[in-house]
Amino acid sequence: MIKPQSNRSGRIDLGLGYSSGTDFPSLIEAQNASFNDFYASGFQRLFTKINPVKDTMEKMWTLEFKDFRFGKSYRTVEEAIAKGLSYEVPVYAKVQLLNNKTGEIKEQEIFIADLPIMTEDGVFVFNGVRRVVTHQIVRAEGVLYEVDEKLPYRTLHKVRLMPGMGPWYEIDTNRHNVISMRVLPKRPKVLITELLRVFGWETDDEIRKLFADVDTDEENKYIEATLARDFTKSKEEAVISIYNKLRPDESVTIDSAEKYIKSNFFNVRKFNLGKIGRYQLNRKLGTSYDINNPDEVMLYPKDIILIVKRLIQTNNGVIPADDIDHLCNRRIRSVGEILERQLIAGIGRLEKNIKDKMSLYGQDAKVTPSMLVGTKPIAASIQSFFGANALSSFMDQTNILSELENKRKVTAGGPGGITKERATFSIREVHNSHYSKFDPVTSPESANIGVVTQLAMLARINEFGFLEAPYRRVLKVVKNNKAVLEGRILSEDLMSGKKTIAKADTTIDKALAEKISAVKEIKEVKVKSFISDEVVYFDAMDEEGFYISSATVGTDEQGNITDKLVPVRHKGDFVLEDVSAVDFVDVLAGQQAGLGMALVPFVSHNDAMRALTGANQQRQAVPLIKQESPLIGTGMEETVARQSSWGVFAEDDGEVYYVDGKKVSIKYKKLGLRDYDLISFYRSNDNTCFTQKPILNVGDTFKKGDAIVDGPTMINGELSLGINLKAALMFYEGYNYEDSVIISERIVRDDLLTSIHVREHTVQVRDTELGAETITADIPHVNDRILQKLDMQGIVRTGVKVKAGDILVGVVAPRGEKELTAEERLLRAIFGESASDVRDNSLRMPHGEEGIVIRSQILSADQGDKLQPGVLHEVKVWVADTKKVDFGDKIAGRHGDKNTIAAIRPIEDMPFTEDGEPVDIVLTPTFLKRMNMGQATEIHFGRYAKMLNEKLAFPIFEGENLEWLKQELAKQGKEMIQKVDLFDGRTGKMFPNKITVGIKYVLKLHHIADEKVHARSTGPYTAVSQQPLGGKAQMGGQRFGEMEVWALEAHSAPYALQEMLTIKSDDIKGRSAAYKAIIHGDKIENVNIPESFKVLIKELNALCLNLDLISNNSSREVEEVTNEEAK
Template sequence: MALSSKAPVSSSQQIVPRKSYANLPTILEVPNLIKVQLDSFQRFQEEGIKQLLEEISPIKDLTGNRLELNFIGYEFREPRPGHSEQECHERDQTYSAPLYVKVRLLVKDTGEIKEQDLFFGDIPLMTSKGTFITSGAERVVVSQLLRSPGVYFTSEEDPVSGRNLCQAKLIPTRGAWLEFETSNRNVISTKIDGKRKIPITTLLRAIGYSADEEIIKLFEKEEKHSEHKYISITMEREPNIKDEKDALLDIYKKLHPGELPSLENAKKLIKNLFFDATRYDLGRVGRYKLNKRLGVTVDLKERTLTKDDIVEIIRHIILINNGKDHSDDIDHLGNRRVRTVGELVQTQFRIGFLRLEQVVRERMSIIGTEAVTPSALVNIRPIVAAVREFFGGSQLSQFMDQTNPLAELTHKRRLSAMGPGGLSRDRAGFEVRDVHFSHYGRICPIETPEGPNIGLIGSLATYSIINEYGFIETPYRKVVNEISNKDKKLVGRTVSEDIPDEKGKILVNANTVITPEVAEKLTKSKSKKIKVVPFVSDEIVYMPADEEDKYIIAQANAPLDENNQFKEKRIEARLADGYLLEPPEKIELMDVTPKQVVSVATALTPFLEHNDANRALMGANMQRQAVPLLRPQAPLVATGMEMEAAKHSRQVVFAEKAGMVTEMSGNIDEKGNTKYGIVVKHDDGTTINYDLMKFVRTNQGTCINQRPLVNKGDRVEAGQVLADSSATENGELALGQNVTVAFMSWEGYNFEDAIILSSRMVEEDMFTSIHINKHEVEARDTKLGPEEITRDIPNVGEESLRELDEDGIIRIGAEVMPDDTLVGKITPKGETELSAEEKLLRAIFGEKAREVKDTSLRVPHGEWGKVINVKVYTRKDSKNGGDDLPAGVNQWVQVWIAQKRRVSVGDKLAGRHGNKGVISIIAPKEDMPFLPDGTPVDIILDPIGVPSRMNIGQVLETHLGWAAQLLGFRALTPVFDGADDLAIEDALCRAWIAQQSGAVNPNPGGKSVLYNKDVALDWVNEHGYDGKAVFDEKLNGKARDTGLRLWLEELNIPAKKLKSEELEKVVEKVNAEGKFSPPTYGKIILHDGRTGEPFDQPVTVGNIYMMKLIHLVEDKVHARSTGPYSLITQQPLGGKAQFGGQRFGEMEVWALEAYGAAHNLQEMLTIKSDDVTGRAKAYESIIKGDDILQPGVPESFKVLVKELQSLGLALEVINEEETKIAPAEETMEEADKLESELKQSEEPRWREVDNDVRD
């Protein structure tokens, strides 16, 4: 039967709509949030490499008349077979494409031309998600925020004269820095590359302004009106320099002291320093900034300095000294630019290409012209090395934070001021780290790390883009106050002044609304531009920070009427770093949306405007640490950015075109891998298979698991969500759970931010997450023979091998615990002297009896789970096809183990407002405080944690969440444009009415809340109020007013005829008595779950969104009885990774000394630490049940003796009986013997127990 194209939309898509509290319309959609990365790398591929090849082309030999090598074109070929993104992930390879360059060699002697396509290495490719895969791990190249090349003028107060004196710095992209400074004696001097000072007039003479008169004429205007004659005074400081020749020789002497100067060399030096394109490059950006700052119009292709540039810099220094011009703010974003991926990779490539150029030149001088070919000259090693060095070792190429989709997205939008050419943590001051007014709409003022990197690492604001020069731009709406008289947009606008016709007669009076007829009249007007009442157009302009400073800009929430004209006479606006109240006529631009100020993570915090900045910062950062949960829930109170964040993280699958779902597949490909997908047949006849990721491990060990939301036969529309990911629900970001919260103290269990959780959270897997670990083992060739992966392991019982297959590899689905064998492996042991018996065995059984040791892959200590995948790779050989493995590796086995971790005491939970805490107890749900309808709360937070932290957003979220939960809606409250107090109180009153009227069934059949609005309407009407008005969203305050009156009437207080002011007073009075809380307060009398008694005071109860963070107790908790010891000191190692012990340090020793606990102390310092013989004997005694013997000498004492001996001190150790003992010569043989006996008598829990380091 053919599928009907009109099949209904899947029921799973029918979700509760969001109720928006936003007041402002959406003017501009959120741009593609990873466009920064994708566009930049594409620009590198298309233009960057081309520029580099043009830069070094042609390469000539040292004489310049034998050989010439040209790079004339290049192409990226398809990635090699078996090198898809997924395969590179699985097999720890790099996702790359081969780069081929067309090279032409001209042999000048014969005129012969040789052309070849040369392989220039495998270049890492960017995936569609904006990441790189190197050695199987996803990495991100973070954009760098640096000072832009160009000229900077600063002025500092001179302590002697009290005057502000100007300094300037000319910073090129590549080449010598030029610094200018003014002394308090009015001399302007310059330094080239930080060397000795040179008077500025000397430099001017050297570049061609030879005569005094010529120099004075250049600055005649500035000097005439100046109190201080800078140029004349500077000339007096160089009495012996009169012309160009003197100046050139003087500069040469100062830059190269000790060398014999010649005019030719001096000219060459100046030319090379500033006017030679190969050695000095301002860059496109530098030239653009220089032109803009100095007001010159040099062609942007001119990358070197010009004479005019130097003259203009000096002119500006004089103007700033005279107070006629302003100095620059180096922290202004107009002076800082972003180097994105493409540019960073290109810079690294340039290093490789320059090394390549040297190699080619050297080879040209060695190889004869007959045998020469392009491939013989070109060595690509420098390029390959430069690329590898960048992706593997650069500070800006980072292991991607993949904890959840938001963490990925934020990492790709990160800006770092550190890295090559940037700042270092130690040297960066407060000014660089601080929020600057130019960050508005460009860099988020909130999201930055806490700690030493604060302010050095930031995040791009939501709507910001990076322009071709690397400056961050933000969008604005244009405010229009004049329109062309022929423009159709005139209709509906209001004329702001009388408009005469050609004869001067009034054609249209001021304040007339333009109709089509009036517009027709205006075409005959004398003035081509018609002045209208200012209105905000939908035209969007993007502005860099330095441009924006020239405009007066209104905020996005400035009130507008239906014609987009300003309602108020004075508008709140800003100009650069000032805030103004201006009439509408002066406003030139308007913000697009309030959320353009903040980054994506910050924009996910509802009621952000009610939170203290420090807590908002923590909230934004902690959302990136949230672990994807087994049953994700989108927040009840959202901001609208959830859908955007999920969409741009590229983890949610959307339908490209409308069509029908024809298949939900789980096919096995030719390599034995199961491929999951959704097949959609589009209306235009094409078919597409949307692949899904199932239980894929991320860099942080969390799990990506895409779940289809559609069924076979469903009709889908373009842009519809087809599949969710681990941390999304119906295409919205879902990092946590909506839980019923009470803010109250409970038995002291939530002291100091601790959290009390209900056992329901554990039972219903609400905070359960999946974590995947990968373990791998290689079977290599060793000097003693090849290692072997086998089930036949010496001295291991059948019980330990029960889950292994015949090859010794664990089966998929096996439950494993610490120390279980995953892959059996044996390694040949070193040959020892054979006994007669062994020789006989060897003679009878041949090589089989040869000694091997067990080097199997086992589950590390502290890990457990279920094996979900196993991959075996075998070396290719001539007989059977296999895999490409590194040299010396015969087999490679990978095992993935998944853990299902329930929430437990010690886990860290956090909300979106920086409200974080550790779970102190998981109480039985029946013991938790319960609501009047019998529902126990899910989580109890400490109310003391709110006032001092000033993150009131969590309380507002709780209130609105409560109303949303009871009334069955999902709230949408964008940052700076969300629900106000009145809207929340209205919602709370409606929720109270719904509860009182019995319209809410809190838990029908274990499902979510059921709400019947009609029952609530009828109840309100029965009480003599207008039910329809109460539930009308447009009537602000009506629900609040009616709700409070009904509440008072429920308490037998007549309230129907009270005026508003009287009503407020009565409500406050009743509330002050402390027994009853009005519905607008969001407080309820709770009952103790253990006694059933009500608590004394009403408690704030509601619904809050909580996330489980990746700081899980299971990764941190650790215990040890015996284990590995340090080789020299013989003390236990430290740290969970080394399976170490707890350090009993200096201060702890003092504590035991203070208590006089001598025997405890002696045990700690000997048999529990580094008394090798004593601890082995103590262990034996414990096993046998004997008394523990007296401790011996600690190993550290023997080390001390040896160290003193090494200083030439002969040391005698005497015991209590005054007999000599020699601890340093006491060997470890006895201890080793004891330990081997112990192992035979009872195998300890940990196989590599004592002295595993020594073995």
């Protein structure tokens, strides 16, 4: 039996030990590393593309950008968020200007732009908002060999040459075996032999000799077929032929034509393979150019020959075509590279502006670099990228897991990517090369499914953008070293000369290891396959050549593999092989999963679609007031909490020196005294409440790595998204039909599923044409009860409870002046300005909202705060609202099980177990039809964890250590019983059948009924149709469409239907009259003709149909309508 281990939070790992001792790398390393590379060298790389900048004649001026320097940030992250500004640094460059006539050199340091920089937790603060740049997966630069779909009757191939910068070239083979290249779109193709003549191989024999080793198929001679179509016999003829195809309307000399043709391939500024393109060509074509040498990342004639050679081999079936969806042909662009590509356009505009300004000055003019270099193009590109680019997104911040997952998201969309409408099934599907690199399950449940995905938990991105996964090396030979030999099993007889030292299958103990190591002539010892501690990372192409097995292979305590046949992956296939063939094994049993999936216990018991839903729903869980860490977890809860930026963990051993709600002071043994400022009632991007809570008291000691402060959705250093509830699986009078559940009143009373939501309300005080707006508590025609909540300045007081319609900030604006009578002028001279001369522009609580004011802030232009033009002050008020769980709220488990609360029952009415303890939640047992059996498994094991009063971890795909669990329960005199007797709380009688009762982890999702419910009495109407607006935000009405009309007709409710279509909609006169009648308590008169009917009349008139309206009661109304139409 494997002895279970415990983590720092006391959770006992009941997996079968395959993941023990695994240290997780930084989960946001890809974001940080990419931006750090851009920060260190990317900005300088951008300017090397235009250095040096010369005037259009290249005779007068030469300007060169030299060293770059980053200044200090203007403000901290907290100040940027509070004031709605960006967390950025200024960028400066030394610019040198040379006067080519006089040789005079002028040098200046010039400000280039303000560059937003990434925080330690992988986010940007732009205009006061936390934003994340999503990874983008794109086709890798280099060459790609694929089947030509245009030739269905014969399998021929084409090759795409894709550079880092420049046009794509395509070389294909037609049905006559002629190989040609498309150089320019919509222009004739160029024969490959013509191109080779231009590059120096002029004669037919020279060209045949180049391909003699590959063009060996007697039935299909590709080079001979191409030469037969090539009517040029010399370099000059080939140059003229190609140029006439590319530019038929222009006359040029042979030298100029040759220069133009070669520039399309060998001019670095027009066609540049780039570092990754050269890396891919080296791997596929067997070349060995230096990828770090800027001079060797260009294309060479030799490359084109090798590309055509491989195309011929692919056509002959010697080499298989590339799989376009394989990860060796797709790579990741991260934030640094995406930002660098975005700024290329700005750099191009900057170069053009400099050249234009150079042409304005003569060589005798006194010109300085600052007169030529303008910073607006770069600044505009940066603003455009962070503000409008599809890859720069508002960070999902519902909880700390959603933050992390947002930073690890990968999309195939965005600039240069695909759209969800054009994404094919091959792009969306899970590919075998995705194993351990992409989460096969987590993806949106929408049109973006498969287009947007998540990185696997241990995947990393290498310097070329290719995804890599870690594996442990399996050794079969070890060096003759005593420490290494001990515990190994010999695979063959060990001989020293003719003497047998040990037989095959012998386990080497300490004595035998010493004996073997003493024999000097034995350098290496062959042993049975065992898993070493060496971890190696491979990308998708590298791992194709190895036999890689799962981490769940059977091993003994020394890591020796005990299975004879093991499942392996090799070249995309999953097969059984002898253990001697295995080269590597996975580091973790569940390393192919992403974070969301890795947090779902017993996920292997669930259908894939339910696993997807469960992984996604955890990101929607709102932080609770009384959250708990799950009794049944996977062990990843601690990893996620530690890698979030919200918890504080000890940097060294020490003790707590001071604690309060805003600050924790720690006295470390080696690092001295450190202060940590805590955040309370912070409004996240999704309006959830983030608060840090100290978990230690003054005088408490701790070890390095212990949790000191918990962040939101965190308990004792573990991710805690929900609450543990006692659940029963049974029918309960239909209240839990389908996806409905019954909960106990205890959950509401004890705030077990209560959450706090914080909203920010902002008003800008402007300088108008009629005068400046004013913040004041003296607001005309407002009830004194409402004004009591404002302070002297006119801003609502902190701690006050506010509801819909209450004033948060009192703002008045001057009205336009009008001509006054003599009496009015006299009264104004005596009593001062009249309050009625100002307009009420106050900020009020929106409809349907309430809460307690927790904070307010004033930003003023005269105090140096950056505000929009014309804005004098900006006032922000934060209101916190406590949401108790209620009918209609959406709650969920971790297995894709989502429920709506249908009934809240008194505690005494809930079913109870034999010990008298009532259950908290009643679920339907028919969930089994959705194939998420992990839910039932969790409830069973949750009950056993409750019996032992322990938190248990079951890492995914590892299996369960049931032996230890049975032993521990037996020690306490308990058994692993699945079902128990349950009693009805209302009658006290026992239910006839035993019922499954256990502990279920329940999350409250960000779909709260109180935020969605809406009712309209009166409100705005659309100007076009005169019908009520739609949506809660616009105080709109409910749409009453065709099917709703049919429903009321079917129920014989004509008067209700008439109201819906007239006075409650677009009967302008009728609705005004009805409102007055209700106010005065009068009877509502008959309805009038609605506007939509008048539109119908007009449409019929347009069809030359004259409509006569006939009324049984009176012709007056009909005549009015007819007269209106006539007008």
